[in-house]
Amino acid sequence: MRCRRCRQPPVIELRRHNAAFCRDCFFHHVQEQVRRTVHDFRMIAPAERVLVAVSGGKDSLALWDLLLDLGYEADGLYLGLGIGEYSDASQEKVERFAAGRALPLRVVKLEAEGPGLGVPAVAAASRRAPCAACGTMKRHYFDAAAFTGGFDVLATGHNLDDEAARLLGNVLRWQKDHLARQRPVLPPTHPKFVRKVKPLYLTSEYETAVYAFMRGIDYIVDECPNAAGATQLLYKAALDRLEVESPGTKLAFVKEFLRTAQPAFAAVEQREPQECAGCGMPAYGALCSFCSLVREVETRRARTASPLPA
Amino acid sequence: MRCRRCRQPPVIELRRHNAAFCRDCFFHHVQEQVRRTVHDFRMIAPAERVLVAVSGGKDSLALWDLLLDLGYEADGLYLGLGIGEYSDASQEKVERFAAGRALPLRVVKLEAEGPGLGVPAVAAASRRAPCAACGTMKRHYFDAAAFTGGFDVLATGHNLDDEAARLLGNVLRWQKDHLARQRPVLPPTHPKFVRKVKPLYLTSEYETAVYAFMRGIDYIVDECPNAAGATQLLYKAALDRLEVESPGTKLAFVKEFLRTAQPAFAAVEQREPQECAGCGMPAYGALCSFCSLVREVETRRARTASPLPA
Numbered sequence A, B: 001m002r003c004r005r006c007r008q009p010p011v012i013e014l015r016r017h018n019a020a021f022c023r024d025c026f027f028h029h030v031q032e033q034v035r036r037t038v039h040d041f042r043m044i045a046p047a048e049r050v051l052v053a054v055s056g057g058k059d060s061l062a063l064w065d066l067l068l069d070l071g072y073e074a075d076g077l078y079l080g081l082g083i084g085e086y087s088d089a090s091q092e093k094v095e096r097f098a099a100g101r102a103l104p105l106r107v108v109k110l111e112a113e114g115p116g117l118g119v120p121a122v123a124a125a126s127r128r129a130p131c132a133a134c135g136t137m138k139r140h141y142f143d144a145a146a147f148t149g150g151f152d153v154l155a156t157g158h159n160l161d162d163e164a165a166r167l168l169g170n171v172l173r174w175q176k177d178h179l180a181r182q183r184p185v186l187p188p189t190h191p192k193f194v195r196k197v198k199p200l201y202l203t204s205e206y207e208t209a210v211y212a213f214m215r216g217i218d219y220i221v222d223e224c225p226n227a228a229g230a231t232q233l234l235y236k237a238a239l240d241r242l243e244v245e246s247p248g249t250k251l252a253f254v255k256e257f258l259r260t261a262q263p264a265f266a267a268v269e270q271r272e273p274q275e276c277a278g279c280g281m282p283a284y285g286a287l288c289s290f291c292s293l294v295r296e297v298e299t300r301r302a303r304t305a306s307p308l309p310a
Helices: A023-040 A058-069 A084-101 A119-126 A130-148 A160-172 A176-181 A205-214 A231-245 A249-266 A289-305 B023-040 B058-069 B084-100 B119-126 B130-148 B160-172 B176-181 B205-214 B231-245 B249-266 B289-305
Strands: A012-014 A019-021 A049-053 A073-080 A105-109 A153-155 A195-197 B012-014 B019-021 B049-053 B073-080 B105-109 B153-155 B195-197
Touching: A012 A205, A019 A023, A023 A058, A023 A205, A049 A058, A049 A130, A058 A073, A058 A084, A058 A205, A073 A084, A073 A130, A084 A105, A105 A130, A119 A130, A119 A289, A130 A153, A130 A289, A160 A176, A160 A205, A160 A231, A160 A249, A160 B249, A176 A249, A231 A249, A231 B231, A249 B160, A249 B249, B012 B205, B019 B023, B023 B058, B023 B205, B049 B058, B049 B130, B058 B073, B058 B084, B058 B205, B073 B084, B073 B130, B084 B105, B105 B130, B119 B130, B119 B289, B130 B153, B130 B289, B160 B176, B160 B205, B160 B231, B160 B249, B176 B249, B231 B249
Parallel strands: A049 A073, A049 A153, A073 A105, A153 A195, B049 B073, B049 B153, B073 B105, B153 B195
Antiparallel strands: A012 A019, B012 B019
16 A cells, blocks of 8 residues: 555555555545534634634644644644643643643633632542443533633634543433534624634544644643543444444444434524623523533532531 | 342343343333333234234244233234255244244145235245345235234334344335334324334343243244345344443333434325225235236246247
């Protein structure tokens, strides 16, 4: 096999593309794939300001790198989730990446913000799975940072494998609400929301990992310690096995969903958000899900701290 | 753990039901499950005549046994597919089952019918996967036997695992036409079709296997030799792993599909079938898919048999 583009000896083979690439042509392949995704789904207009959510992992750092390469003005946003050493190590990776390239980085540490609650504390007090608590917290701080920073677009590093696994999970229980919102671009439904985009939507985890490695990006390799046993990883493993037998399974699953099935689910009536009585961000009830969660944690803590009735 | 129903020591544990049963109560559990499925989906009215498609495997023989137990008048239909020793051995199992209980059995051997074509010959000449050729052939002979025999209902032994695997396959490529028709009851769309039902729709493969074994049903244990490497088995394996981690996954997948998502797909415009110019059975083109396949085989054979041009 030779590089599909320049016919030189290849360094990587991509079975789902039935192609091999040399190093430079692999960079070109990933960049073109992301450029086309951004263009075809109208993710980012040329002059728009982008906030990239960076975790320190391969996907989000590769995404930041790619968006800059494509000529976008993109600031980084790192959320310190308070997950012990894992959070410390990932923050260091992000800061080193930004410093080495002189990039603007915003750091928000959950424990230093309003209610002073990191993910482990919220999960423990609310008796939620850590990943569920983390999702609610992250969404809130992403939205708030994008809005207060005056950005046009919030970009996240979800890759094809993430999307396929999430789709499988949503499909196994036919969660219509989630299926209705599972798209590479979410237009804002409220003036305090910005557009959310996933430029790596059609780029596999393998591609982003190799890209990050070959570009010399120093990322955190460890999985979040809370992810062990997460159902998301089970779904990924199931899809990985199907992909080995039939390369292209994940891409077809995600692409055909968008083309064929998603419109039916998206037709489900969408409610208009109001403003949260707690934080002022958009909410589908009196409180947004972040403020509900925080209140739940505070109520439970107050109950535990108060003396037992005599 | 004790038997959920009578508190005696159990012989079987069903994780997805979070229950254990003794032998008699397990029979009662399966019978009730099938009775409720037949009732809730209005599969068979009391006086209707049922034709049960029996392959010699555990599911179809258990189904025949269960339908008789539930008081239905049910004849068996065995199709001789012409798959060598496998077909001979499965026919023997079916004939012995019917003879031992003095049940009416119809045997149709494909190689003795009209075009005289068994599955291997059709698959080879049409260059189709054997399972694809087999599906088309079986559907035709099932439909024709049910219609000419004056039956009201055709019942097949598809179990929960079959349906979940088929659903996963259809969902991975979002095959809307297939999703629109994947239901436990298919009402006839033409006077020459009869209603098709799957009474084991919510009964797992494990349940039917244990049921058949405990009822002393002698069934063919070997898989069809053509099934090796079939994608259906890959999907089953993927779902088996998810079921182990989260018992009830398959049931929720299939049940929620029916409740939540299937109506959206079924709303897709359904065409009315005409009559096939070849065999007179319903067809969506000038020829039904069976006659198209037979014509393809005959054309290819004629071409091969004719002398080379000089």
